[in-house]
Amino acid sequence: MSITITRLGHQGDGIAEGPVFVPRALPGEIVDGTIQGDTLVKPKIVTPSEHRVKAPCPVYNTCGGCSVQHASDSFVAEWKTGIVRAALEARGLDAPIRTLHTSPTRSRRRAKFSGKRTKTGAIVGFHGRGATQIADADRCLVVTPSMAALVDPLRELTVRLGSRKAEVGFQVTELENGFDLAIDGAKTPTPQETMDLMIWARDNRVIRLSVNGELIGQEAVPTLGPLLPPPGAFLQATAHGEAALMACVSETLGNAKTVVDLFAGCGTFSLPAARKADVHVVEGDRDLTAAAETAWRQGQGLHHMTFETRDLFRRPLIADELNRFDAAIIDPPRAGAEAQTAEILISTLPKIAAVSCNPVTFARDAEALIHAGYRLNWVDVVDQFRWSHHVEIAASFSRD
Known part of the structure; x- marks a missing residue:
């Protein structure tokens, strides 16, 4: 049977009325195939979208790593921006999206x-x-x-x-x-x-x-800029994406003299921030905290840094602790930072540089911040995982 694709889902599948999910189909396309459950199997594109392109990768048809390589770059850019916009608007929030940063091909490290x-x-x-x-x-x-x-x-x-x-x-x-x-x-x-x-x-x-x-x-001490990551440590996927996120964080921090970095990892944002401010690093993984401290001790031209291993899901920094700082960096995992955000709401923290890999939990935490009096100044979308459905966010919050 033939069906018409009406939209693209968050995982990159085309979606028709029903809903019926069609892998690697684009909005506006007419597709033939057999429906099994909620999926059209072995789809054949009858009427292609104007945004359809020939996938450049020779193994695209067999590899599951890229979900939207068959779509034009301009379409993917609008789709990824739209994912963030839709998440914010679902919470009744304006989406002051400034730009999209897309990492180039052959850049995943x-x-x-x-x-x-x-x-x-x-x-x-x-x-x-x-x-x-x-x-x-x-x-x-x-x-x-x-x-x-x-x-x-x-x-x-x-x-x-x-x-x-x-x-x-x-x-x-x-x-x-x-x-x-x-x-x-x-x-x-x-x-x-x-x-x-x-x-x-x-x-x-x-x-x-x-x-x-x-x-x-x-054989040698592994290094990445100022970082000394332990084995298997989480790092930003591309140098381009990391630079875009760091620039957004730096812009939000401005001239802050004291900064707290929450969910700090091995110091991706806190070590650069320490070039201008005193930084308190908080991370739940002891090895990552130790790696950040070692990098600071071996670094040059950095302000004073302190380090704390702490589970911010179970034991977030409370308002009185947050009140000691001019600004915060917060980069939680996909679950977001609901418990930590609850403490920020009742603090006097004036500025927040937020980084997120999940638009849904970001929007949830943003809604709470805005209702507590924060302004969402701007949002940048960062696409480090080119041709996939993944998207990251850098945002600036402030209040008087």
């Missing part, structure tokens, strides 16, 4: 690959859409060229450490001086295999290697 042995060797890449098969990533247009070149050596590791029944996971981060590689789901290496792994790591610019949560070896 952090990725999780899957590896599986085959009869003739191994395959390493990303899972296909809703499938167990893996699409090779050596020609990926999202990750950096250096990371794409690492895929072939990772196939060698998959043969060494993987089994025919299970997959091996490779968390790869490209740093300034090499790769940080954390492997999971692998066979425990023998002492001889460990020595061989270190030779492999040296040959492939892997400066830190962990297997199943255990550090196997480290």
Whole structure:
């Protein structure tokens, strides 16, 4: 049967009346196929959208990593901006969106690959859409060229450490001086295999290697700008996206002399902020807090910083603690910062630089702040995960 796509969902699927979900379809398109449940399977585009383009990636049809590569850049930009606008408007809030920052192709410096042995060797890449098969990533247009070149050596590791029944996971981060590689789901290496792994790591610019949560070896201190991230640490996906977020945070902080960084990670925003202000770092993961402190002690030209490991979901900073600061940086995980926001509402904190990876929880927390007297001055949308449905937000709040 034929159906007409009326809109694009938050996961990148086309949606027709019903609703019926159609993978890789665009609004306005007429699509043929068979409906199974709420999904049109094996869709055939009868009338294509003017925004449809030929996907540039050679494995797009089998890889599940990109959901909207078949749409023009201008369409994707408007769609991602619209996701943020819709989340705010659903809460009755104006959406003062200034701009969209889109990271270029081949710029992702952090990725999780899957590896599986085959009869003739191994395959390493990303899972296909809703499938167990893996699409090779050596020609990926999202990750950096250096990371794409690492895929072939990772196939060698998959043969060494993987089994025919299970997959091996490779968390790869490209740093300034090499790769940080954390492997999971692998066979425990023998002492001889460990020595061989270190030779492999040296040959492939892997400066830190962990297997199943255990550090196997480290050739050098991994660095990324002022950061000294621990193994597997969360980092912004692209240098471009990180720079856009940092510029937004800096703009909001202005001339603040004392800053608190909530959900600080290993110091992505707090270390740059310390160039102009005293900063108190609060993070729930002890290893990340320690990494931020070490980076500060080894850094130059930074103001005074203090560090606190604290679960902000269970024990947020209370209003009296927040009142000591001129501004706050807040970058919570996808669940948002509901408990911490409740304390901010009753504080005298004048400025908030907010970063979020979830428009829905951002809008929820923004609504609470605005009802408490804060102004949402502006919102920037940051697209680090090109061609995916993911979107990030940087925003500025203030009150007199």
